[in-house]
Structures are given as structure tokens and as C-alpha cells.
Amino acid sequence: MKTEKQPTLSVALAIGVATALMAGCATDRSAYNPSPEVIKHAMAAFKRDFDAKGAAGLDRLNTDKLQDVCNATNSKPSPDMAAVVEREQEAAIKLPADGKFLGDWKAGEKLAQSGRGMTWKDKAGIPNGGNCYNCHQISPAELSYGTIGPSLLHFGKTRGNSPEIQKYAYSKIYNSKAFSACSAMPRFGHAGALTETQIKDLVALLLDPTSPVNK
Amino acid sequence: MKYRIAVLAALTAAWTGPVLAQAKDPTIAGIEKYREMLGDDNPAELYEARGEQLWKKKAGPKNASLEQCDLGLGPGVVKGAYVQTPRYYADADRVMDMETRINWCRMNLQGVSEADIRKRPFGSADKPSEIEDLLTYVVTASKGMKMNVPTDHPKEREAFQLGQAVFHMRAGPYDFSCATCHGEDNLRIRLQELPNLTKAEDAKRAYVGWPAYRVSTSRVHTMQWRINDCFRQQRLPEPRYMSEAVNAVITYMAQTGNGAEYKGPALKR
Numbered sequence: 001m002k003t004e005k006q007p008t009l010s011v012a013l014a015i016g017v018a019t020a021l022m023a024g025c026a027t028d029r030s031a032y033n034p035s036p037e038v039i040k041h042a043m044a045a046f047k048r049d050f051d052a053k054g055a056a057g058l059d060r061l062n063t064d065k066l067q068d069v070c071n072a073t074n075s076k077p078s079p080d081m082a083a084v085v086e087r088e089q090e091a092a093i094k095l096p097a098d099g100k101f102l103g104d105w106k107a108g109e110k111l112a113q114s115g116r117g118m119t120w121k122d123k124a125g126i127p128n129g130g131n132c133y134n135c136h137q138i139s140p141a142e143l144s145y146g147t148i149g150p151s152l153l154h155f156g157k158t159r160g161n162s163p164e165i166q167k168y169a170y171s172k173i174y175n176s177k178a179f180s181a182c183s184a185m186p187r188f189g190h191a192g193a194l195t196e197t198q199i200k201d202l203v204a205l206l207l208d209p210t211s212p213v214n215k
Numbered sequence: 216m217k218y219r220i221a222v223l224a225a226l227t228a229a230w231t232g233p234v235l236a237q238a239k240d241p242t243i244a245g246i247e248k249y250r251e252m253l254g255d256d257n258p259a260e261l262y263e264a265r266g267e268q269l270w271k272k273k274a275g276p277k278n279a280s281l282e283q284c285d286l287g288l289g290p291g292v293v294k295g296a297y298v299q300t301p302r303y304y305a306d307a308d309r310v311m312d313m314e315t316r317i318n319w320c321r322m323n324l325q326g327v328s329e330a331d332i333r334k335r336p337f338g339s340a341d342k343p344s345e346i347e348d349l350l351t352y353v354v355t356a357s358k359g360m361k362m363n364v365p366t367d368h369p370k371e372r373e374a375f376q377l378g379q380a381v382f383h384m385r386a387g388p389y390d391f392s393c394a395t396c397h398g399e400d401n402l403r404i405r406l407q408e409l410p411n412l413t414k415a416e417d418a419k420r421a422y423v424g425w426p427a428y429r430v431s432t433s434r435v436h437t438m439q440w441r442i443n444d445c446f447r448q449q450r451l452p453e454p455r456y457m458s459e460a461v462n463a464v465i466t467y468m469a470q471t472g473n474g475a476e477y478k479g480p481a482l483k484r
């Protein structure tokens with residue numbers, strides 16, 4: 001960002017909406033360039049056509065600012081807009097009070113395996129899983145892994161185990177969007193899906209030299 | 216028939232175990248073997264046979280059969296109707312998928328109450344839901360025909376546009392949209408391959424297999440069920456059965472994947 005004044009989120013949003021409006025004239029039906037009217041229509045359908053069930057209340061249909069930016073741009077915000085929201089997300093990250101980032105990698109592996117949590121079938125009060133293997137390769141022994149995210153095999157071996165990398169891994173899991181505004185990865189800490197202890201265990205899985213990830 | 220059911224029972228028992236950590240999904244391999252054994256047959260035939268009986272049977276407060284139901288090609292025409300849905304129905308003034316349309320006929324011709332229809336849209340292995348039987352009967356009559364979903368009516372265009380927007384709308388605690396899992400080529404969740412439903416090629420392949428007989432649950436599931444379960448995975452509240460939002464998403468996928476040969480209820484994991 002080279003300008004003196006940084007654009008506020010609403011300015012950034014207005015730019016995005018204008019771009020989206022211009023792009024909305026495209027005739028290719030497979031391309032998706034949402035106009036504000038189309039988004040409004042879809043939001044109204046969400047609010048009208050869903051019912052609360054189990055832990056999944058209707059409040060989940062209320063999008064936050066970050067989701068609004070991603071929805072207005074089909075998850076491709078301009079670099080300026082992305083920078084604005086990434087800083088906002090970063091500012092909301094709560095780092096561990098004790099300054100330690102590494103937990104127990106064995107507990108981390110269990111968490112990474114577990115896909116439970118936050119659906120209307122999941123009972124409230126039971127800790128959520130991390131869902132990590134749904135999207136990432138992590139330990140070499142687990143061959144049933146998804147490909148929505150990049151492989152994290154040998155993550156610590158290639159990135160090292162410095163305090164900076166530890167802080168990055170913790171922050172990335174806490175709020176992926178602080179680094180990539182419209183990432184497909186959930187904001188596990190920000191959304192209250194994972195606790196501080198759980199995130200530390202996952203950081204250990206990725207970075208601890210004794211973790212199978214780094215063998 | 217009896218032999219087939221026995222084979223089915225034996226095989227499903229073998230497949231309901233947890234997915235093992237293997238490069239090739241054992242469930243998929245098992246389904247392929249099963250397909251070979253059955254040839255062109257499919258346990259969905261049981262649903263089809265029950266559905267045909269239900270279609271012709273007088274029922275409901277009006278004691279009428281569904282034989283005069285207009286699925287889009289005129290009253291009573293079942294053959295070929297499925298491949299032309301979702302479509303705009305003037306009498307209801309809305310775009311409906313076939314599941315919604317059959318239910319509309321149950322309400323309007325037979326007098327079944329909407330509350331009754333909403334009570335149990337999705338069955339269980341031991342207790343199927345009537346709509347799953349009826350739908351299987353109707354779709355099977357379009358097997359081998361080309362998907363030819365109409366796209367000209369303004370409401371059909373509007374439904375596509377709404378469906379596309381709902382498909383891309385990120386919300387909920389995980390910030391997911393349908394596109395998070397189905398918006399790029401060659402993605403997987405664990406070993407389950409995810410079609411890129413924004414593209415004709417994948418949408419074609421995925422769409423023509425529904426409704427589907429799922430080996431993991433030993434029953435036929437409808438597209439309304441598929442969307443319901445994917446919204447669950449999206450961590451959102453429950454989409455209302457037959458609602459505009461669900462029908463719009465189905466319309467978006469159907470129009471995106473238009474033109475493929477309809478395969479009839481497929482066997483899925």
C-alpha cells in the first residue's frame with residue numbers, strides 16, 4: 001500500500017461493487033460476476049428459506065465484513081482491498097498469553113484427523129475436530145487426505161522451527177484470512193471452532209521435529 | 216429379485232465399515248465390483264416398482280391417483296418429463312425440480328397437506344419415504360434420454376442466477392460456500408472426489424446420476440437430500456425442503472450440466 005491514507009473498508013467495498021457492476025454485463029453464463037442486486041437477492045433467499053437446527057442457528061446466515069468482501073468479489077478482491085481486510089483480521093488474532101506456541105503433536109494428530117464439529121448433527125459441548133485431513137496432506141502415514149489445501153508434509157522440515165514460524169503457524173490456523181483474504185480455509189480461532197490449546201497441539205504437529213510430519 | 220437383494224445385503228454389510236487409509240478408496244472399488252455383478256440392474260428398481268404402484272393408486276383426501284399429474288409435458292405424460300426439469304410451471308407460477316413438482320401434484324390432485332409432505336421427505340433404510348419411490352419411478356422413465364432443461368423463460372433465467380449466487384455465497388462459522396468444495400477442478404475431501412459444479416463437464420457427470428442409490432446407507436437419496444446434506448457440511452442451518460433457494464441451486468446445476476444422457480438412479484458410495 002503506497003498511498004498515504006489507507007482506504008477504509010467501506011471505500012474498498014465501494015470499489016469492489018463498482019468493478020462487479022461493470023463485470024456484470026458479461027454474457028458468459030458460467031462466469032460469475034455478482035452484482036449487488038444478485039447478492040441481495042441471494043441473501044434474502046438465505047434468510048427466508050432456512051430453519052435453525054441443532055447447534056446451527058439462523059445467526060449463521062449473518063455474514064461478517066470479511067465474508068461480504070469475498071462474496072462481492074467472488075473471492076477475488078483487488079490487492080488493495082485484500083490488504084485492508086487482511087490487516088483487520090490480523091488485528092483480531094489473540095496470541096497465547098504465555099507466549100508459547102508448541103503443544104503436543106500426538107493430540108494435534110488426533111485433532112487433524114477429526115472432521116466433527118459445528119454441523120447440525122454435532123452435539124454442542126463436545127470439542128470440535130480440526131478437519132485438517134479433509135483438505136491437507138500432513139503425516140506420511142495418512143493416505144486418505146484431501147487436496148483443497150496444499151500439502152503440509154515436511155512443513156517444519158522445510159520451514160524450520162523458529163519463533164517466527166511458530167507464530168505464523170499459530171496465526172494461520174487461528175485466522176487464515178489474515179494472510180490470504182478469501183482463503184478457502186476456515187478461521188478456526190477467530191470463529192471459536194478451536195481453542196488455544198488445540199491450536200498449539202496442531203502447531204506442534206506441523207513444526208515439532210519429533211512429529212511424523214517432519215521425519 | 217430375491218437373489219439380488221441377498222447380494223445387496225451381503226455387500227452393503229461389507230462396505231459400511233470405516234474408510235481405510237488406502238490410496239484407492241475401497242468403497243469405490245467395491246461399488247465398481249458390485250456394478251459389474253448387477254449388470255444393468257440396480258436396487259433402485261425396488262423403489263421404481265413401489266413408485267409406479269403409488270402413482271396409479273387412488274389416495275389422499277381427494278381419493279385420486281397421480282395419473283393426471285402434469286409433469287411439464289401435459290397431464291399423464293411421464294416418459295421424458297424428467298429430462299426437462301427443473302422448469303417453470305405456469306399453474307404454480309414458479310420453477311420447480313421434479314421432486315417439488317410431484318409433491319405439488321400430491322397436494323393439488325390428491326389433497327395431501329403440505330404439512331404431511333414436509334413431515335418426512337427423506338426416508339431411512341427400513342422406512343422409505345413415498346416421494347423417493349415416486350421420484351424414482353418418474354426419473355427411470357427418462358433413462359437414456361438427453362437432459363434438455365429449458366432455459367428460456369425469464370423465471371428459469373432468474374432461478375439460474377439466484378442458484379449461482381447461492382452456490383457462491385460464503386457464510387457460517389467456516390466461511391464455506393458450495394464453491395469452496397465444488398468450485399475448482401480435481402479437488403478432494405479426504406479421498407472423495409468433488410465435481411467442479413461450475414463447469415459443464417463435471418456438472419454433466421454429477422447431475423445425471425441423481426437420484427442415487429447409496430451403498431453406504433442402502434437407500435435411494437434425492438437431489439433435495441444431497442443439497443440438504445451439503446448445506447449441513449457447509450455448517451449452515453437447514454435449508455427448507457422444496458424452497459426457492461434449494462430449487463434455484465438445483466436449477467443452476469441442471470442448466471450448467473445440460474445436454475448429457477440421463478443415466479437413471481446411479482450407484483454411489
